[in-house]
Amino acid sequence: MGRQLVILAGYGDNSSLESTILKFCNKNVREDSIRNTDEGSFQLDAVNDDENRVSTCHLCLDAHVASYFRCELLRSRAFARQVWIHFANQSSSTHLTTIIVQVSLEPSVRYYMDQRFGPQIQLLVNERIELDHIMSCLSTLGGAFSSLGDQLIDCAKAAGKISFQQYKIAEKLCDPVTLMRCQLYLAISFIQCNHFKKARIVITSVYRAIKSRPEGLQEKRVISMCLGIWAKLKYHWHLEKNNIKLKYITETNKCD
Template sequence: MISFYVLDCFDSVDKFTICRNCMRKRENICTLVSPLANHSKVLKIICTDPIELNRFLLELHYFEAYRLRILNAVYSLVDGNNKLVIKLHPVRKQPIDYKWGERANRLIWERIEVDEMISWLSTLGGAFSALGDYKLECADVAGKISIQQMKLAMRIGEPSLIARCKLYLAIAMIQRYNFAGAKQMIVQIYRNEKRQYEPDSRLLKMCLGIWAKLKYEYELYQKRLNRPKEPNRHIFLRC
């Protein structure tokens, strides 16, 4: 195990410790200011810019073989109380990462287009969902639209949007008389959201509203069958 120090342009000193299996950092070490005034106590000062230092630290962190070679090299340089110091100077020319800029630009436009597609699907799905109370074919179409919305939401990676798409699908399942599947989906979303540190109140209200629709449609379904509702088959939402 051996240590070296990094002195930036603002005289802030960080200490890095190289071990066989890892590299540790300790920030704002101020005990090196006085030794720097006396160069006889410092074995070597290496000057570089922050970009090259960042590459060097990343390679130390991720590549064990490289870390061991640097560890042996620094051992051969340092003896006694001498210290190895890396002094940073400002970058002469700021680099521009064009490849990352193109990637970020592509991701931004992709997110804009996906949001627009989800909005269109929400409008279309809402129309078919409203007709799904009267025609089962419309309920099928609304369910397929909800699945497409869910795929787009998973592409974005927003949990709340994914949950809302599942609730849209639950409405279609209610219209198709799949009460058990809709119940399981609503309860799962409601309980998962209640466990969050900051629950989404709009999502919880959606769960309660769709749950009320589920109970109402279930009672109508039992009446259409001319069958009394059994107590042990009554469904309810447990918070």
């Protein structure tokens, strides 16, 4: 019969126990004879043994230390073998087949960040920084085109395309306020292109969405933007209705 090292870990007597079982040969064997099983434990070739002796040991470990202890048992064949020898030497019996180590877990005083999870978080942080940088550049560029949109229809269309790209980035950022602002930027482009119905739908939907929030969560800047863009919509609609066109006269001095 093979030898077993059983690790039982839990918080107190009434909590559920997590068990880890590692199986060894009852005779001295070379470490390279250890092979991994599907259960993730170490299996050695079984040898018949007439005696069946069990020894129980008790440990009190920090939860983090116990987690490291279990991981090392499953990772290192040499460490698992040395743990068996250590607890076997503490027993008076010379023919042990099972050693049960009962680990009483203590809550950690200090919590540590998972080292493997750190690089994944760093990737998300870097992505967020890049998206914020791109959003700032697009806001500057879109504002320049939008300021010329009242004069040049091509600039108004370009500002609308930039607003649409900002909207797609805001979706990745999962920022509802930025999404609303991008929609309002697009509404300005609609107004400058004389698409008043589309602009009205966008402005009213954003205004209703922001006002449906609780009073403390309402973004005052978005509400002011809605009111200001609505006033711009009414002004341009009035000009279009009365066939009034804005004329911009540029005088240039000719050099002899």
